[in-house]
Amino acid sequence: MTDFDTIIQTFLTEHAFHSELLNHAVRVIAGLYTFKGLVLIPILWWIWFKPSDRSEWKREMVIATIVSGLLALAIGRMLAHYLPYRVRPVHNPDLHLHFPPAGLREPAFRTWGSFPSDHAMLWVSIAAGIFMTWRRVGIFALLYAAIFICAPRVYLGLHYPTDILAGAALGVAITYLMTRDALRVRFAAPALRCMERFPALSYTAAFLLSFELITQFDELLMLVQSISKAI
Template sequence: MNSFDSSIETYLSNLHFGHLATRSIASIADLYTFKGLVLIPVLWWMWFQHDERREWRREMVFATLFSGLAALVVGRLLTHWLPFRVRPVYNAELHLQFAGSDLNDALLSNWSSFPSDHAMLWMAVATGIFLVSRRIGVLAILYTALFICLPRAYLGFHYPTDLLVGAAVGIVIAYVMTRDAIRVRYATPALRWIERHPAPSGMLAFVLCLELVTQFDELRTLASSVVRNL
């Protein structure tokens, strides 16, 4: 582990706020309510706004959702392609006792720490929100940093570099996918199809947003079970 990660993780491991505070932080880190269920509704609100920039804003919202989906896929691929990195809370060589050590999730022990898919996904979404509305976007980025990323470092689920790299990749994906030259190639045709077929598009949007909020957890668990039993 590099000195940057080591110094921050050592500091965080020495922070103990009591059982109730630790459980609260763990809930914030674990529950969907404090992640996608905060940011995704902001995109829905932007989608239904009516003004002269309505079409552009809808394209940006679609591109942001697509960026989030792309970030999840890239995150999954990177965890498989890059060398496995043990999460701080499971790394006995660190000799650190994190506040959330008793909250270990067996699934996390088998999943590489680098990069953070949470940081990648939700920073991509927050960046998309920022590109539509600077004021709301700043709040979305701060929320992602403080309520999604920081608790995962405090509980020992990720090293700081896991979160920083994940956030950086998410920002780049959202920025690239929302550029005019790229966005119009897929968002504009998709928007035309949505306008022609509101019923199926509304259904698909609901399913996509639900899966993004849950980060496809149930589907991943189901896929893992199928693979193990084959």
């Protein structure tokens, strides 16, 4: 735990956890998919269908943003799994900090380290893609990701502030790289042509992929874990 982490989380535990109503609100926001992808993913659909003079470019950017989010989620979980294990603040008795009970059901919660935050990597990556496509709405998306997705996880002791900052930085870097013209046109343009040729299949797949991103593939992960235990 860095001095930066110590200052912020000591302040939170000593001054912020005195309102049961606030604690309950933060738990609800952190625990429901409604307050995560169900806000940001529909913005990408809005950009996709909104009439525009640059509709082809914007649709390529949406595809690149989705790919960036998938990469960010996968890389984030790989790093959290393979990097040296970092105990989450709420599970670290050496900190002597008392966080409000999170009450969250998270797959592999005890086996993944807290660094970096896969939530921050995924949703800041998506928000960054929105920002690069539509600045005014993108500012809202970035603020939303910071306030309603990232901050509650620090508040509840699920992540250190540096977990969030590192995840956010990696998410932005992945999206920035994947949306550059030289790289984006190599995969987004062919994908867009395929969607125009097979719209029924493509939009069905896009809906299913959007659902899985919103849920961060958690239920699929739990299903795989259940099957592996049964076998």
